[in-house]
Amino acid sequence: MELSSRVKGMAESVTLKLNSKAMELSEAGKQVYNLTAGQLPFRPPQDFIDAIRLELDFLKSYQYSPVSGFVDLRKKIIRHVEESRGINFQASELLGEEFDCVISNGAKHSISNILGAIINPGDEVIIISPYWISYPEMIKFCRGVPVIVKSSIFDVFTPPLNEIKKAISEKTKAIIINSPNNPAGIHYSDEWMSDFADLLEENPDICVISDEIYFEVCYYDPKPTYFYQKKPELLKRTIIVDGISKAFASTGLRIGYCVGPKNICKGIENLQGQLTSSANSLIQRAMMNYNFSGSVQFLTPVKNHLRDNATIIREKFKERDLMKCWYQPVSAFYFMIDFTQTPVFKKYQQDKNDTTDYAMKICEDMLNSLGVVIVPGTDFGMVNSARISLVLHKEVFSEAITKIVDFLHN
Known part of the structure; x- marks a missing residue:
C-alpha cells in the first residue's frame, strides 16, 4: 500500500539514527550520555499526583469530556493565563472580543490544531530559526509555506525585527513566536517584544501563535515578557499555547491548551472534534482540583537544578577557551553550540569556502568515540550546530560536558 504524498514529503528527524545507535551501545553495556531529553528527571508535584488519585473512583474520569474540555477547567486556565501573564481579557482595548480555551492532547496538538484551523493552501507562516523541529512540517502538512527568519549565536538567537519585517508578504498569515525558546534556551528581551508589538501594529492582518510551553521554566531574571502585554489589543489576533508537560514535569499525561479569540477556538474545537475528540x-478533572500556583514551589528545585547545570557549562567551556561557541542559557531545558567556533571544526571543513553542514557527522563521531548523544542543529534550522539538554543529573551531566569540551577543543 502506498503512502500519501503528504507523509512521503514529511522530513524524517536526523536524530533517529543517533538514538538508534545510542540504544545499541547502551544494550552492549557501554556508558551512554543522552543529552537529547526534553523532559525533567523529576516526579510531578505531589499535590497534582494526589489530585489524580482522588479522581480515580469517579465515573466521569473515564468518560468523554466536552471536545474543548470541561468548562470549569477552561475558565480556570483562562484565569491562570491572565494572572501569570498580567493581562486581562476584559480590558477596555478588547471590548467586543470574546475569548475561549481549547484543551488538547499536549501543546504540540494545540499548535497543529491552530495551524489546521487558520491556514489555507499557500498561506505563509513566519518562524524564527532555531525553531522547534515540528513547526515547518506542521505548516507544510496544512499546505502552508514556512518562511524562515534566521538568527545566530552572535545575536543570541534573537533576529533583528527588520529581518522579520522583510519576510512579511501579502501571503503572510501568521508568525510563530517561541519564547522561552526550544532549542536556544533563551527568551526574547522586553525591548524586542515591545518592538515586535510595534511591527504587528503595522501589519493588522497577521496573527501570532505564541508558544509559551516553557513560560514557567525561567531560571535567571528577567522573566519572559510578551508583545501583547505592551499592546493588549494584539490579543485579538493572538493564540497563546501552554500546557502541563514542562511546568508539571508531566510529558506523558498529554494535556496542552490554547487561549485565544472565541471564533478561532470554535474552529479549533470543530477540527479537534473530527480528528481526536476530547483530551x-x-x-x-485532576487539574480542576489542583492549585496551579503550587507549581511555583515545585519548580524551585527544578530551576536550581537547571541553573546548576548551566553553571557547569559556563565553567567547563571557559576552562577550555570555548566561549565563542556558547552563550548563557537562561530558560527552557537546552542550549546550542556553534561548531564553526570550535577548534575541532577545522578537521571537518575542507577550506574557508566550504559551507557543508557537518553537524550530523560531528554528532555521530561524538557518539561513537564518547558515548555522548546530542541533537544536530540541522533539525532546528541551524547548520553546523547542535542542541544539548540540561536535564541530566548533575554528576552525570558534568561528566558528559567534560567529554564534549575535550572533543571540541581537540
Missing part, C-alpha cells in the same frame, strides 16, 4: 478526562 484525557481523568487529568482534566
